[in-house]
Amino acid sequence: MIKETQLNHLSLANLTVGRTTQTELIRAAAEAGFGKVGLLLMTATAQPLQHEVIGRPDVIREIKAASKDTGVGVFDVEAFVLSPQTDIERFRPALELGAELGATHISSIGTEFADNATFLSREQRIDLFGRLCDEAARFGLTVGVEFMMYRDIQTWRDVLAMIEAAGRANAGLILDVLHFFRAGAAPSDLLQIPPERIAYAQLSDCVAAPLPPEKLAAEARTSRLHLGEGAIPLQQMLDLLPAGLQLVIETPVATEAGFSTLERAKSAARHTTEFFQTYACAPRVQTAAHP
Numbered sequence: 001m002i003k004e005t006q007l008n009h010l011s012l013a014n015l016t017v018g019r020t021t022q023t024e025l026i027r028a029a030a031e032a033g034f035g036k037v038g039l040l041l042m043t044a045t046a047q048p049l050q051h052e053v054i055g056r057p058d059v060i061r062e063i064k065a066a067s068k069d070t071g072v073g074v075f076d077v078e079a080f081v082l083s084p085q086t087d088i089e090r091f092r093p094a095l096e097l098g099a100e101l102g103a104t105h106i107s108s109i110g111t112e113f114a115d116n117a118t119f120l121s122r123e124q125r126i127d128l129f130g131r132l133c134d135e136a137a138r139f140g141l142t143v144g145v146e147f148m149m150y151r152d153i154q155t156w157r158d159v160l161a162m163i164e165a166a167g168r169a170n171a172g173l174i175l176d177v178l179h180f181f182r183a184g185a186a187p188s189d190l191l192q193i194p195p196e197r198i199a200y201a202q203l204s205d206c207v208a209a210p211l212p213p214e215k216l217a218a219e220a221r222t223s224r225l226h227l228g229e230g231a232i233p234l235q236q237m238l239d240l241l242p243a244g245l246q247l248v249i250e251t252p253v254a255t256e257a258g259f260s261t262l263e264r265a266k267s268a269a270r271h272t273t274e275f276f277q278t279y280a281c282a283p284r285v286q287t288a289a290h291p
Contacts, residue, residue, distance in 0.1 A: 001240070001284075002238040002239070005276045005279075007033040007269055008034065008035035009035055009247075010034055010247050010248070011034065011035070011037060011038055011075040011200075012025070012029040012032070012036070012037050012038070012268065013248050014039060014040045014078075015221065015250050015252050016264060018252065018261070019050045019051070020261045021062075022037075022039050022059070022063050023063055023065075023066045024261050025261065026066040027070060028261045028262045028264075028266075029072050030071065031265070031266070032266045032268065032269035034249070034265070034269065035073065036074065036075040037072055037073075037074060038078060039074055039076075039077045039103070040053075040077075040079070041053050041054060041078065042054075042078065042081075044079035044109060045112070055093070060100075063101060067101070075105060075200075075248070076103055076104070076105040076106060076107055076200070076248075077094065077097075077098035077103045077107075078107040079108070079109055080094070080106055080108040080132060081108070081110075081111065082108055082109065082110055082111065082132070083110075083118070083119070084111075084118045086128060088131050094106075095136055095138075095139050095141060098141060099139035099140055103141065104140070104142060105141065105142045105199055105200060105246075108132060108143055108146070109146050109148065109153065110151035111151060111152050112151050112217070126162055129143075129162055129166050129168075129171075130166040130167070130168055133166060137168070142170045142172060143170060144200060145199075148179050149179065149213065149216055150216045154183065156175070156185060156193060160173060171199075172196075172197050173199060174199050175190075175201040175202065176250070177204060177205075177232050177237060178202075178206055178219075179220070180237075181206065182216060187236040187237045190240040190241065198242065198245060200245060200247070201241060201245055201247050202248045203249055203251075204224040205224065205226060205227055205232050205234065205251075206219065206225055206230045206231065206232060208230065208231035221252060222254055223254040224251050224253060225253065226253060226267070226268070226275070227249075227271060227272055228275040235282055239284060253267070
């Protein structure tokens with residue numbers, strides 16, 4: 001069970017504040033009260049990064065300085081796509097830089113369903129994932145796998161099957177509650193996931209109405225809701241998650257698209273604080289929660 005949660009124990013996902021420099025993300029997170037951030041080092045879409053970091057010594061120095069000045073740590077770096085075009089050699093600089101910046105986790109995802117997309121076979125994906133884990137282990141990194149209904153790793157069961165088949169110790173499932181909800185999973189399903197296989201959890205909320213498949217990616221990237229403002233049974237899920245699990249706030253809210261980076265970070269902080277204050281006072285139902 002997730003118990004008392006303080007803002008400075010949480011990590012702020014880069015998606016929450018939109019496209020900005022990673023230095024600005026760190027400084028905004030610090031001013032809003034977050035203790036950690038997730039950095040975007042590699043693109044997860046066909047579009048290049050707007051703010052490149054790898055191969056930019058000046059930018060890397062700025063990120064390190066911002067982290068040192070503010071005390072905000074780097075929790076994870078993203079995103080590592082498992083696709084037929086993946087070259088582990090191309091991932092190495094991002095893994096090395098992530099570790100250099102203090103990250104302990106990376107996020108990996110499947111291939112997005114799109115026109116002209118090609119996909120790995122199950123065996124190829126397991127092999128590639130295992131090699132990514134081996135490479136990440138060289139830098140002391142845990143590889144989280146995030147499932148999404150609009151990519152070819154769609155459910156938590158898909159993730160666990162791949163992790164178990166790969167057999168690497170430094171692998172875990174990323175529990176993004178939005179994708180969990182959109183995949184039709186129930187809070188009780190969490191009891192079927194070994195607690196040691198949950199790398200971390202990403203928290204947000206969403207509208208109750210189901211969306212057609214072609215709109216799921218846009219919702220995830222731009223149109224989530226703040227915690228407690230939608231239909232995801234967050235309190236029930238938090239009651240069932242293992243104590244001490246790292247929580248990440250990932251709430252890109254459409255109505256805040258015109259806000260500054262700092263305004264979006266502060267809004268996420270305010271809504272998150274209010275949600276956890278309510279959660280702390282809510283009555284608990286006895287469950288066989290993870291310890």
